[in-house]
Amino acid sequence: MLKHNLLILGRAVRRCAEPVIEGLIRLCGWSAILLVFAIFLFVFIEAAPVLFGMSAGPEEHFRLNLAEFFASTRWQPTSEIRAGYGILAMLVGTIAVTGLAMLMAVPLGLGAAVYVSEFAGGKLKETLKILIELLAAIPSIVWGFVGYMAVSPAIMAATGAPVGINLLNGGIILALMSVPIIVSVGEDALKAVPDSYREAALALGASRWEIVYKVLFPAAKNGLLAAVLLGVGRAIGETMAVLMATGNAVQIPHSLVDPIRTLTATIAAELGEAVKGDVHYRVLFVIGLVLFAVTFAVNLIAELVVKGIRREGEA
Amino acid sequence: MIEKSEDPEVGRIGNPSYDLFAASPVERRKKITEAVVRWVLAAVTMLLILPVFAILGYLLVKAWPALTPAFILDNPKDYMRAGGIWAPLVGTFFLVLISLLVAAPVGVLAGIYLNEYARDNWFTRTVNLAVMNLAGVPSIVHALFGVGAFVLFAGMGRSLLAASCTLAVMTLPVIITSTREALAAVPMAFREACWNMGASRWQTIRTIVLPNSISGILTGVILQVARAAGETAPILFTGAVFFVPVADHGWAAFFPYGLGDRCMALSMHLFTLSTQVYGVPEEIEYATAVVLIGLVLAVNAAAISLRVFLRTRKKW
Numbered sequence: 001m002l003k004h005n006l007l008i009l010g011r012a013v014r015r016c017a018e019p020v021i022e023g024l025i026r027l028c029g030w031s032a033i034l035l036v037f038a039i040f041l042f043v044f045i046e047a048a049p050v051l052f053g054m055s056a057g058p059e060e061h062f063r064l065n066l067a068e069f070f071a072s073t074r075w076q077p078t079s080e081i082r083a084g085y086g087i088l089a090m091l092v093g094t095i096a097v098t099g100l101a102m103l104m105a106v107p108l109g110l111g112a113a114v115y116v117s118e119f120a121g122g123k124l125k126e127t128l129k130i131l132i133e134l135l136a137a138i139p140s141i142v143w144g145f146v147g148y149m150a151v152s153p154a155i156m157a158a159t160g161a162p163v164g165i166n167l168l169n170g171g172i173i174l175a176l177m178s179v180p181i182i183v184s185v186g187e188d189a190l191k192a193v194p195d196s197y198r199e200a201a202l203a204l205g206a207s208r209w210e211i212v213y214k215v216l217f218p219a220a221k222n223g224l225l226a227a228v229l230l231g232v233g234r235a236i237g238e239t240m241a242v243l244m245a246t247g248n249a250v251q252i253p254h255s256l257v258d259p260i261r262t263l264t265a266t267i268a269a270e271l272g273e274a275v276k277g278d279v280h281y282r283v284l285f286v287i288g289l290v291l292f293a294v295t296f297a298v299n300l301i302a303e304l305v306v307k308g309i310r311r312e313g314e315a
Numbered sequence: 316m317i318e319k320s321e322d323p324e325v326g327r328i329g330n331p332s333y334d335l336f337a338a339s340p341v342e343r344r345k346k347i348t349e350a351v352v353r354w355v356l357a358a359v360t361m362l363l364i365l366p367v368f369a370i371l372g373y374l375l376v377k378a379w380p381a382l383t384p385a386f387i388l389d390n391p392k393d394y395m396r397a398g399g400i401w402a403p404l405v406g407t408f409f410l411v412l413i414s415l416l417v418a419a420p421v422g423v424l425a426g427i428y429l430n431e432y433a434r435d436n437w438f439t440r441t442v443n444l445a446v447m448n449l450a451g452v453p454s455i456v457h458a459l460f461g462v463g464a465f466v467l468f469a470g471m472g473r474s475l476l477a478a479s480c481t482l483a484v485m486t487l488p489v490i491i492t493s494t495r496e497a498l499a500a501v502p503m504a505f506r507e508a509c510w511n512m513g514a515s516r517w518q519t520i521r522t523i524v525l526p527n528s529i530s531g532i533l534t535g536v537i538l539q540v541a542r543a544a545g546e547t548a549p550i551l552f553t554g555a556v557f558f559v560p561v562a563d564h565g566w567a568a569f570f571p572y573g574l575g576d577r578c579m580a581l582s583m584h585l586f587t588l589s590t591q592v593y594g595v596p597e598e599i600e601y602a603t604a605v606v607l608i609g610l611v612l613a614v615n616a617a618a619i620s621l622r623v624f625l626r627t628r629k630k631w
Binding site for chain 2: 018030033036039042111116128130131132133138141142144145148149176179210212234236237239240264268271284285295296298299300
């Protein structure tokens with residue numbers, strides 16, 4: 001009798017447990033959306049006072065002038081007399097170092113993607129894919145260390161520049177860091193082109209290279225674009241490597257060997273020293289909002305571009 | 316009707332002026348381009364991979380004098396200018412462990428939701444988009460989030476717990492994506508067979524889907540570990556600090572940090588050594604970098620070999 005009761009009890013528990021577990025699964029499933037909102041929200045909350053006006057000191061009222069914020073190069077957040085919060089120099093620094101990195105990473109990355117996908121075969125292909133995956137795993141702090149300790153003296157020796165941690169150094173390091181994602185996403189895009197395209201081109205007498213640039217490039221252009229965009233996204237958001245490799249000078253670069261400062265590096269370098277709750281501290285969160293918005297846009301475009309091909313492929 | 320030629324040389328293979336199958340000038344040019352392209356692309360690929368080996372070799376050679384067991388087991392001494400990396404190493408271990416405890420259940424359940432429960436509608440597409448975007452948020456923005464949400468709002472302060480939670484949020488997309496892929500690899504027929512036996516959705520997942528995809532899920536979890544171990548920016552302002560005195564011997568050396576304590580971390584330690592402290596012997600910096608990179612690569616290699624092993628013994 002007891003056994004029977006226990007059996008019924010167990011069945012009832014199980015019947016109740018299932019909705020609980022399913023509810024939990026659903027909740028976790030939504031976690032990604034919740035977290036993206038939460039990230040925006042919490043960064044926004046910390047930044048809000050400076051955007052909508054806050055008291056800065058006993059008599060002062062401070063409100064960030066957005067026009068000046070984006071258009072001024074004067075970044076003197078700790079100045080006692082007249083603090084300046086212009087991020088133009090950092091914005092230009094970020095764009096310059098990302099652009100330079102992409103100039104190197106895109107041709108190399110897409111070339112390697114084509115080689116891995118279309119030319120290499122069998123064991124070689126597998127080995128190359130694993131090596132590139134391992135390349136992606138190297139932590140950014142190690143890349144920064146390499147830029148700081150190894151690339152820097154090499155640049156000084158090669159160009160005669162007084163400092164080796166500069167735009168060029170950051171560009172090289174960022175290029176090496178964003179290549180793996182370009183290769184792997186680009187390779188996926190090429191792999192997604194149906195083999196019948198290749199066979200049709202082969203039957204018409206096309207060589208392998210003709211197939212690549214006359215058939216595969218047009219067919220996979222969206223996927224390749226997404227690969228480049230994801231590389232750009234990674235390069236813009238990279239923090240520790242550029243903090244160590246770019247020299248941290250807030251200025252608009254005039255040559256490849258000028259030291260620069262990026263948006264990400266600014267936050268990393270100054271948040272530790274900023275007084276919690278004051279204007280400087282909150283402006284750093286505003287920079288965080290800018291970064292969030294930019295990378296969100298880049299990733300969204302990349303994702304929509306990929307969606308575009310998927311829908312074309314289904315049709 | 317083809318007339319037979321009088322000339323015996325016509326059609327003879329290898330005779331360029333008569334060979335019907337000889338390459339035309341266009342074809343020959345094509346072949347040359349093809350060979351050139353192949354070599355250029357191979358060179359490009361090597362250009363990406365060789366410098367990395369060169370760099371790894373360089374790091375290893377520079378670090379060699381300092382790489383001893385004592386370096387691993389000793390605490391940093393004399394303002395980091397001597398001693399080893401025990402305290403940061405243990406810190407990294409606990410950061411990764413706690414972030415794993417937070418991120419793994421949530422990530423795996425989210426993966427189950429996306430692959431097993433979610434219908435293909437706008438909401439699911441939005442969730443997938445959110446996963447993608449979460450993976451693309453810059454690490455320093457994660458740090459700001461960690462400061463806003465965990466350190467200040469949740470009142471954790473700068474602590475091991477806050478830093479671990481920040482790492483967990485950051486690495487969540489890795490687990491979600493790989494879990495989803497591992498589940499998607501289980502054939503639909505397995506589920507259908509189970510449903511036909513009268514099993515509910517959750518019973519099917521628990522008894523059929525999960526056992527068949529557990530190794531794929533593990534691969535994702537291992538990759539999360541590797542990523543969390545190497546990250547610096549998210550822990551910089553949420554819990555990792557420059558220096559914490561840690562006991563050299565005994566039980567306390569293994570559990571030096573409480574959940575509410577600030578801790579050291581290997582990645583942060585490398586940053587401090589190379590940019591914040593002067594007069595650190597070069598080989599200590601290089602050795603720290605080598606240990607960090609060795610850890611991360613070893614964990615990754617484990618994940619990759621697990622995946623390769625799986626592929627060879629898949630039953631379907």
